[in-house]
Amino acid sequence: MEMNEALLTRLTQANGISGNEKAVREVFKDETKEVAESFVQDGLGSIYAKHTGNPDGPRVLMAGHMDEVDFMVSQVTDKGFIKFVPIGGWWTQVILAQQVTITNSAGKTFHGVTGSKPPHVLSAEARKKPVEMDDIFIDIGATSNDEVAAWGIKPGDMITPYIETRRLNDSPFLLGKAWDNRIGVAVAIELLKAAAETGHETVLYAGATVQEEVGLRGAKTSAHLIKPDLAIALDTGIPGDTPGMTAKESDNELGKGPQIMVFDHSMISHKGLREFVVQVAETENIPYQFAFTPGGGTDAGSFHQSLDGIPSLAITIPVRYLHTHTSIIHEEDYKNTVKLVVAILKHLNPESLHTILANG
Secondary structure, three states: OOOOHHHHHHHHHOOOEOOEOHHHHHHHHHHHOOOOOEEEEOOOOOEEEEEEOOOOOOEEEEEEEOOEOEEEEEEEOOOOOEEEEEEOOOOHHHOOOOEEEEEOOOOOEEEEEEEOOOHHHOOHHHHOOOOOHHHOEEEOOOOOHHHHHHOOOOOOOEEEEOOOOEEOOOOOEEEEOOHHHHHHHHHHHHHHHHHHHHOOOOEEEEEEEOOOOOOOHHHHHHHHHHOOOEEEEEEEEOOOOOOOOOOOOOOOOOOOOOEEEEEEOOEEOOHHHHHHHHHHHHHOOOOOEEEEEOOOOOOHHHHOOOOOOOOEEEEEEEOEOOOOOOEEEEHHHHHHHHHHHHHHHHHOOHHHHHHHHHOO
């Protein structure tokens, strides 16, 4: 498949924290409007494009999530510095000295940088410890609370990393913010386009959830709305190919294919669905890796507990430096993930659904 870098750039450059995903949702709708039979949106804002291949076929949900880990304005100091709360999981060591964008309720953006007390004034003991989240602030060049208020910035406004999405030195590695999980949204978009072009034997709902990073919340409402026969979360995972990582922590590598999640903190993947996906990958000669992430979770964790229990699985793309301003993917992993989900859809029909359920 051709690499649609324009799509990936458009998705990653969009700003959207949990509970404020509108910009990403608009990109999704614009990119799929020519092939969507209709759009379905739940009350929290999760969005799906429906495409019917066989109205009597299995109802299939495949979704990335729109939100990225970021921050929210919590208060403004007398001197005009911004205090914030993290939205999603952050490690304080990666927050300092980073450029950010603040978006007010009118959609106007402001540039800033994170800061804290300089190490020169800290005690020797304090310098050995990570900076506490409460001790980090954002400097936007304001001099007073009143000035910040005049700019229209107030508590609840969105704060996102400032970074240019780009290819690293003509390599197959791509750098950007929010690969977690705009890359999953991109896969859902490509899946829908392929389904419309080649046909299928399902009722497909391809889309993106909200508020995954703060508790897999949009997945709960999505499953209730769509009532799928099976669900696949399209997300990101941990590779073990950087210095210091051990095989016990992760034996996956960038460039070696999508990860089929066997077990994570949020779920044990459905055995029948997992075996079906592995069989499809091997039949279609698509590389894949098994993943175990006991410290993380995906929307599949909410999908599988919804309604009467929905057979669910997560297919993830390995990403270096997750939950930071600067993350890296490998283009072959993206391409092969698209190939895998398209192949899964091709092999899904009433008979294969029966086999999946029987093997669960």
